[in-house]
Amino acid sequence: MNGRPTYDEIVRKANTEIAKFEGMIQQASREIDAIIARGAGHLSPDDQAELKRLNQDRKTLTASMRRIALITLEQLDKTDELQQLVASIRAVRADLEERRARIVRFARTAEDLGKTLESVSDLATRIDGIREDVSHLDDPAPKRG
Amino acid sequence: MTSVRLAATLILLTLAACNVSSDFQEPIAEFSAATAKAQTALADLDSNAAKEITALRHADAIAAPPRVNRVEGCTPQANGCIVSLAPDPAGDDQGGPLTVSSIIPTHVQAMREISLYAKSLDDIVKADATGAVKTGLDKASAAAAELASLAGKQYEVAVNAFSVPFNAAATWVFGEYQESIKLHALREATRRMQTVLPDAAAKFGQAADLAHLVAVTRLVDTFGDRQIAFAADASPANLDAYLDAAQRLDVALQVKPSEVFEQLNLAHHELAAALESDDITFGEAILQIDRLVAKVEQLVDIAQDFKKAAAAN
Numbered sequence: 001m002n003g004r005p006t007y008d009e010i011v012r013k014a015n016t017e018i019a020k021f022e023g024m025i026q027q028a029s030r031e032i033d034a035i036i037a038r039g040a041g042h043l044s045p046d047d048q049a050e051l052k053r054l055n056q057d058r059k060t061l062t063a064s065m066r067r068i069a070l071i072t073l074e075q076l077d078k079t080d081e082l083q084q085l086v087a088s089i090r091a092v093r094a095d096l097e098e099r100r101a102r103i104v105r106f107a108r109t110a111e112d113l114g115k116t117l118e119s120v121s122d123l124a125t126r127i128d129g130i131r132e133d134v135s136h137l138d139d140p141a142p143k144r145g
Numbered sequence: 146m147t148s149v150r151l152a153a154t155l156i157l158l159t160l161a162a163c164n165v166s167s168d169f170q171e172p173i174a175e176f177s178a179a180t181a182k183a184q185t186a187l188a189d190l191d192s193n194a195a196k197e198i199t200a201l202r203h204a205d206a207i208a209a210p211p212r213v214n215r216v217e218g219c220t221p222q223a224n225g226c227i228v229s230l231a232p233d234p235a236g237d238d239q240g241g242p243l244t245v246s247s248i249i250p251t252h253v254q255a256m257r258e259i260s261l262y263a264k265s266l267d268d269i270v271k272a273d274a275t276g277a278v279k280t281g282l283d284k285a286s287a288a289a290a291e292l293a294s295l296a297g298k299q300y301e302v303a304v305n306a307f308s309v310p311f312n313a314a315a316t317w318v319f320g321e322y323q324e325s326i327k328l329h330a331l332r333e334a335t336r337r338m339q340t341v342l343p344d345a346a347a348k349f350g351q352a353a354d355l356a357h358l359v360a361v362t363r364l365v366d367t368f369g370d371r372q373i374a375f376a377a378d379a380s381p382a383n384l385d386a387y388l389d390a391a392q393r394l395d396v397a398l399q400v401k402p403s404e405v406f407e408q409l410n411l412a413h414h415e416l417a418a419a420l421e422s423d424d425i426t427f428g429e430a431i432l433q434i435d436r437l438v439a440k441v442e443q444l445v446d447i448a449q450d451f452k453k454a455a456a457a458n
Contacts, residue, residue: 062362089258099330
């Protein structure tokens with residue numbers, strides 16, 4: 001869309017290059033194995049030098065493969081698709097979290113209701129106590145002579 | 146007597162309602178734990194790859210010093226100081242900071258979100274507010290009884306006769322309500338995640354395979370060195386070293402990180418399908434989750450090995 005390669009395009013390109021290097025590494029390994037087999041435990045100085053050179057070539061090839069993998073990883077991480085994916089996943093999680101919080105909130109409401117009724121009951125008890133304390137005031141006052 | 150029988154029936158029904166949750170408690174808890182491990186493994190692979198790219202950039206900087214021409218900040222009032230390598234004019238390398246702590250931070254962050262999502266699924270299943278509701282109702286009925294006693298004996302008897310079965314019924318109703326909203330939340334979330342996870346799992350798998358390849362190339366180098374050393378000198382020590390390198394490479398080659406993420410997706414798919422069905426059965430989901438656990442364990446081991454090896458170098 002924006003002219004930049006997509007995630008899949010980046011991966012495809014990298015995999016093609018990696019496969020090419022894999023072929024070259026296999027070729028180097030075959031040559032190494034052939035020299036070792038030919039020497040049968042007694043390698044000539046020339047064979048040993050050739051082995052070292054081939055092994056070094058193989059290491060250069062694995063280093064190139066490593067470089068492609070690393071650079072590709074960096075490119076993939078910067079794609080827009082990945083950013084959008086993170087946003088979508090985050091939205092699902094946020095919704096789920098809200099639903100969990102709703103269950104907890106409902107329970108809290110039930111507890112609060114219990115506490116409120118307890119307070120009402122306390123208040124009623126106190127009012128009843130006061131009513132008893134002052135009940136004598138309702139009696140007709142003795143008349144003064 | 147009737148109210149006692151009713152209360153007992155309601156308590157039994159409450160216990161039965163709780164079993165619905167216990168059906169999916171275990172598979173979801175296992176899925177959550179496996180997802181958390183997959184996240185750790187991806188982070189370990191990332192940390193190893195970050196060390197490699199740091200080493201690569203340092204080598205490039207020494208080989209081509211003019212590329213070290215990007216400096217961000219590094220003044221007394223700046224927010225930081227980062228020395229970067231400029232893009233390679235001859236290749237795809239876009240350059241970047243010379244010291245990297247994470248090469249795929251967005252992938253790691255996305256995987257962390259998935260892991261937190263799985264944890265939230267688990268939290269939903271474990272969320273149980275029936276205890277709190279029962280406490281609230283008990284307090285409410287105790288208060289009602291208190292008020293009734295103030296009103297007169299005849300009311301006290303009536304309230305007590307009513308409140309015991311009522312509390313049990315209300316707790317049961319809440320338990321049912323809670324189960325239904327839990328199930329609804331789990332269904333809704335897994336359904337929505339199913340629209341994202343297949344794509345995410347495929348991408349994480351591709352990234353994880355590349356990060357894994359980075360470490361494997363090092364093992365191939367070590368194997369090559371030891372192969373040549375043994376060919377030159379067939380000593381017992383060289384043989385041991387050669388076979389050890391072969392064995393470590395063999396173990397690493399058996400592990401394909403993308404399979405873990407494919408399995409993660411498959412397990413989630415089965416979990417979502419099981420939650421959607423009217424008659425909830427988790428047989429297939431449990432099977433796929435078990436496979437996920439096994440694959441994740443392998444990946445965790447190998448990623449930790451890579452991390453240790455990188456730390457030792």
